[in-house]
Amino acid sequence: MTILKPQARPTRPYFSSGPCAKPPGWSADKLATDSLGRSHRSKLGKARLKRCIDLMRSCLQLPDTHRIGIVPGSDTGAYEMAMWTMLGARPVTALAWESFGEGWVTDVVKQLKLDPLVVRADYGQLPDLAAVDWNSDVLFTWNGTTSGVRVPDGEWIAEDRAGLSIADATSAVFAYDLPWDRIDVATFSWQKVLGGEGAHGVLILGPRAVERLESYTPAWPLPKLFRLTKGGKLTEGVFAGETINTPSMLAVEDAIFALEWIEGLGGLGGAIARTQANAAALDRIVEQRPWLGHLAAAPASRSTTSVCLTVDGADEARIKRMASLLEAEGAAFDIAGYRDAPPGLRIWCGATVEAEDIVALGPWLDWAFEATA
Ligand SMILES: Cc1ncc(COP(=O)(O)O)c(C=O)c1O
DSSP states (O other), X not given: OOOOOOSOOOSSOBOOSSSOOOOTTOXXXXXXXXXXXXXXXXXXXXXXXXXXXXXXXXXXXXXXXXXXXXXXXXXXXXXXXXXXXXXXXXXXXXXXXXXXXXXXXXXXXXXXXXXXXXXXXXXXXXXXGGGOOTTSEEEEESEETTTTEEOSOSTTSOTTOSSOEEEEOTTTTTTSOOOGGGOSEEEEETTSTTOOOSSEEEEXXXXXXXXXXXXXXXXXXXXXXXXXXXXXEXXXXXXXXXXXXXXXXXXXXXXXXXXXXXXXXXXXXXXXXXXHHHHHXXXXXXXXXXXXXXXXXXXXXXXXXXXXXXXXXXXXXXXXXXXXXXXXXTSOBSOBOOTTSOSOEEEEOSTXXXXXXXXXXXXXXXXXXXXXX
């Protein structure tokens, strides 16, 4: 049977896992631009940076115990900053179950030359979280973007931990209800669930992380870009919009647009509901097709943002052909799985995607699957 090309395309065929689709209704001319061409340390510049920080705090319902700041280098910058400033004080456990977690292991071992306990799991699986030793600092990725496997919740993070929980939460923030009392450090980038731009990272610090920063000096040199303390005290300005170096005010204005959109959804709950509806719509597509499956084995730890799918019998070349056909048709952009992951498709279901576009994608997947057989 030949499957005809579907008539209807997703209105917004943007399913990339980063940078992710812009918020619905976004257009560049809707961004406030008064702060552009001005010093970021002017009254206006500082006010806009503070507005961005305040919106992140209120939308995330971040408790007063936690600081939130804008730092250079997107999520990578924020996470590296945490590792380079805090690690080395105690033993380290590094959990890795996909490419980004593995990247942090590489840095801890090869760059910081620490000797972490590395606990790995294959793509599609989670390591045994119950076995984690909370006497150590623990590095992990809340939502593994390249395998679609996330931690199910924060219950496995010991309340009375001696070490720090240090979460790369870039594909998780604004998509899950994060238990801040269990999180000492979290990092993310605007380019994911918010549909913002890269370039800047967001660093969230709980009180225990601040205590570490103020009581411990690493053995290695720290570039200015990573320094968070002065004279043994936290540089509080970083968490009030006095960025370490010059930010892109355009990226900041774009983030404010996205955050105001989230605010309009009713905040975090609205964003989470949209993500869940998108993931459920994709789930129905998968259930109806014997040739599609989830890479993430256990439903409880299946991502609702970066959903990774297996495609029966498809090797990397066929996946590439499927993705290019769909791109050429304007039906789906950027849905081939990550280069280090097993061949498959990856479809972003974060809040900025519309559920009806996921629904409209289903018949196009059928068409591309058959067209590449
Ligand atoms: C889990 C995870 N960590 C880190 C990164 C790197 O993020 P960035 O390019 O924003 O630094 C990504 C990007 O996809 C990611 O998904």
